[in-house]
Amino acid sequence: xxxxxxxxxxxxxxxxxxxxxxxxxxxxxxxxxxxxxxxxxxxxxxxxxxxxxxxxxxxxxxxxxxxxxxxxxxxxxxxxxxxxxxxxxxxxxxxxxxxxxxxxxxxxxxxxxxxxxxxxxxxxxxxxx
Amino acid sequence: xxxxxxxxxxxxxxxxxxxxxxxxxxxxxxxxxxxxxxxxxxxxxxxxxxxxxxxxxxxxxxxxxxxxxxxxxxxxxxxxxxxxxxxxxxxxxxxxxxxxxxxxxxxxxxxxxxxxxxxxxxxxxxxxxxxxxxxxxxxxxxxxxxxxxxxxxxxxxxxxxxxxxxxxxxxxxxxxxxxxxxxxxxxxxxxxxxxxxxxxxxxxxxxxxxxxxxxxxxxxxxxxxxxxxxxxxxxxxxxxxxxxxxxxxxx
Amino acid sequence: xxxxxxxxxxxxxxxxxxxxxxxxxxxxxxxxxxxxxxxxxxxxxxxxxxxxxxxxxxxxxxxxxxxxxxxxxxxxxxxxxxxxxxxxxxxxxxxxxxxxxxxxxxxxxxxxxxxxxxxxxxxxxxxxxxxxxxxxxxxxxxxxxxxxxxxxxxxxxxxxxxxxxxxxxxxxxxxxxxxxxxxxxxxxxxxxxxxxxxxxxxxxxxxxxxxxxxxxxxxxxxxxxxxxxxxxxxxxxxxxxxxxxxxxxxxxxxxxxxxxxxxxxxxxxxxxxx
Numbered sequence: 001x002x003x004x005x006x007x008x009x010x011x012x013x014x015x016x017x018x019x020x021x022x023x024x025x026x027x028x029x030x031x032x033x034x035x036x037x038x039x040x041x042x043x044x045x046x047x048x049x050x051x052x053x054x055x056x057x058x059x060x061x062x063x064x065x066x067x068x069x070x071x072x073x074x075x076x077x078x079x080x081x082x083x084x085x086x087x088x089x090x091x092x093x094x095x096x097x098x099x100x101x102x103x104x105x106x107x108x109x110x111x112x113x114x115x116x117x118x119x120x121x122x123x124x125x126x127x128x129x
Numbered sequence: 130x131x132x133x134x135x136x137x138x139x140x141x142x143x144x145x146x147x148x149x150x151x152x153x154x155x156x157x158x159x160x161x162x163x164x165x166x167x168x169x170x171x172x173x174x175x176x177x178x179x180x181x182x183x184x185x186x187x188x189x190x191x192x193x194x195x196x197x198x199x200x201x202x203x204x205x206x207x208x209x210x211x212x213x214x215x216x217x218x219x220x221x222x223x224x225x226x227x228x229x230x231x232x233x234x235x236x237x238x239x240x241x242x243x244x245x246x247x248x249x250x251x252x253x254x255x256x257x258x259x260x261x262x263x264x265x266x267x268x269x270x271x272x273x274x275x276x277x278x279x280x281x282x283x284x285x286x287x288x289x290x291x292x293x294x295x296x297x298x299x300x301x302x303x304x305x306x307x308x309x310x311x312x313x314x315x316x317x318x319x320x321x322x323x324x325x326x327x328x329x330x331x332x333x334x335x336x337x338x339x340x341x342x343x344x345x346x347x348x349x350x351x352x353x354x355x356x357x358x359x360x361x362x363x364x365x366x367x368x369x370x371x372x373x374x375x376x377x378x379x380x
Numbered sequence: 381x382x383x384x385x386x387x388x389x390x391x392x393x394x395x396x397x398x399x400x401x402x403x404x405x406x407x408x409x410x411x412x413x414x415x416x417x418x419x420x421x422x423x424x425x426x427x428x429x430x431x432x433x434x435x436x437x438x439x440x441x442x443x444x445x446x447x448x449x450x451x452x453x454x455x456x457x458x459x460x461x462x463x464x465x466x467x468x469x470x471x472x473x474x475x476x477x478x479x480x481x482x483x484x485x486x487x488x489x490x491x492x493x494x495x496x497x498x499x500x501x502x503x504x505x506x507x508x509x510x511x512x513x514x515x516x517x518x519x520x521x522x523x524x525x526x527x528x529x530x531x532x533x534x535x536x537x538x539x540x541x542x543x544x545x546x547x548x549x550x551x552x553x554x555x556x557x558x559x560x561x562x563x564x565x566x567x568x569x570x571x572x573x574x575x576x577x578x579x580x581x582x583x584x585x586x587x588x589x590x591x592x593x594x595x596x597x598x599x600x601x602x603x604x605x606x607x608x609x610x611x612x613x614x615x616x617x618x619x620x621x622x623x624x625x626x627x628x629x630x631x632x633x634x635x636x637x638x639x640x641x642x643x644x645x646x647x648x649x650x651x652x653x654x
Contacts, residue, residue: 005339005369008360039319043312044340045180046324048360163557201462201653204553222465232459234392248384249464 013052385474434493468648545643585627
């Protein structure tokens with residue numbers, strides 16, 4: 001991910017971690033990488049990662065066990081809720097832009113179905129990982 | 130890192146640590162060079178467990194402050210406490226200082242410098258230093274004289290970071306190195322930073338360290354102009370620290 | 381820690397010291413050999429060069445030590461030295477102790493070299509090796525030889541301590557804008573101060589060594605004031621100096637103690653790296 005220096009980094013990390021859980025990049029029930037690993041991977045301060053993970057805990061997407069570490073929740077509802085939230089945010093953003101250009105819902109839907117296959121490749125690559 | 134078995138990576142409860150609440154406490158610190166004041170009644174308190182960016186333009190007092198904290202500059206007035214100690218042998222045992230100067234003999238090869246650190250600093254982790262030197266890809270068979278500025282800088286960082294110190298003072302650690310080296314150096318710093326320590330990194334190019342700092346201290350004319358949590362400042366001003374710095378300094 | 385510090389001094393100076401002293405000794409050996417063997421043309425010159433080379437051993441060692449002191453304490457390497465967790469006084473003591481050891485060895489080498497030179501002269505004259513040395517000692521008399529030796533040692537100790545102290549004082553924040561100029565000025569001031577104090581003490585401190593007469597070589601409770609007054613009264617300079625004032629010994633010892641204290645204090649409390 002690309003860090004945007006003009007927004008609080010911890011909030012960007014929360015979004016990133018939610019995305020990873022929603023897309024099963026971090027599958028349910030698996031161990032979340034350590035703070036230090038994430039800090040190194042993303043090139044950010046460990047305390048910031050810690051804070052973001054705390055927020056993800058609070059959202060119910062991960063749980064921390066004192067000795068074993070932090071795991072992605074087994075609660076499918078929470079995960080799918082997270083996926084919905086992520087998808088909704090993305091759809092809202094698309095809808096706003098589409099309305100801004102003056103598209104109707106029908107036109108936008110048509111556009112989306114037309115463009116869908118070309119976006120497919122990157123999605124499958126992500127799933128394959 | 131293996132030397133710290135008790136530092137589990139994922140500790141969520143910060144409150145469990147029994148570290149002192151301030152690692153550095155400076156009150157009314159004034160220092161002048163032949164009548165020209167470099168620090169002018171500076172006050173600063175820094176808690177351990179964070180990376181702090183010490184920002185300021187040239188002449189703002191960054192280097193002077195770091196030198197005083199490191200105990201290599203005397204004849205100031207005010208109060209300075211480093212983990213409870215005034216600058217002296219006790220504080221020096223806890224402080225790892227990397228000045229903006231090439232402080233190792235030209236004739237040294239990396240192994241000579243590692244040995245020199247090992248002789249004088251009880252908290253020096255020789256294996257860690259060797260790992261970092263390898264991580265940076267430095268040549269073991271070359272003397273410092275035969276190394277580039279960037280290589281020397283990396284060697285100095287390897288040594289300074291390989292002390293298990295309570296406080297790290299890095300003066301312009303990434304000045305004069307290419308962007309690729311900068312990434313590697315920041316990575317080296319992040320990998321080896323002990324989470325209970327305090328790191329104070331000075332720079333006049335905030336963009337360079339923007340993503341790794343917890344909080345920032347802006348100095349101007351020997352005083353603290355602004356101090357705060359990095360993300361809180363970004364949220365409050367809706368801009369990067371770099372942009373905030375420019376705004377604050379041009380106003 | 382003192383031991384580690386002294387070992388560090390050895391590491392950082394031994395190579396240069398050995399090379400410099402080695403070159404001087406090589407020059408001295410070759411030169412004195414030409415003198416001893418009366419090599420045509422070279423022989424006469426050889427004695428002079430040999431003596432100069434052995435005498436140079438001590439000042440060259442002192443110069444290298446001074447350069448090392450300045451570089452490792454107040455140059456860029458000072459940023460390492462001054463962050464070692466030891467007291468400033470300990471640092472100063474270690475540096476001075478090491479310099480004293482090295483300079484005493486250098487002085488011994490110079491002494492041995494001069495004996496070698498005297499042997500070269502003896503051999504060149506076809507006499508036993510130590511005949512010139514014996515003759516010299518007989519002329520000076522044993523107590524005087526000991527006195528001269530002691531004076532050289534004392535002078536060297538003073539020089540080493542004063543040199544280190546003056547460099548440290550000169551590197552304090554209030555003077556360090558002058559760079560190495562500060563200790564140079566300090567050194568000149570100290571030199572003249574010692575000359576004046578030395579002269580005064582030789583005149584007025586009532587302890588001396590008799591130089592002439594039947595009791596030559598013995599200590600007397602008398603300075604040089606009497607001789608000095610006598611030479612003033614007689615317009616001609618024929619008045620012979622019969623006693624050498626030893627007040628300067630006290631001045632040197634006191635000066636060395638004072639400067640050792642001041643230098644240690646300077647490192648401990650006023651170190652200011654630029």
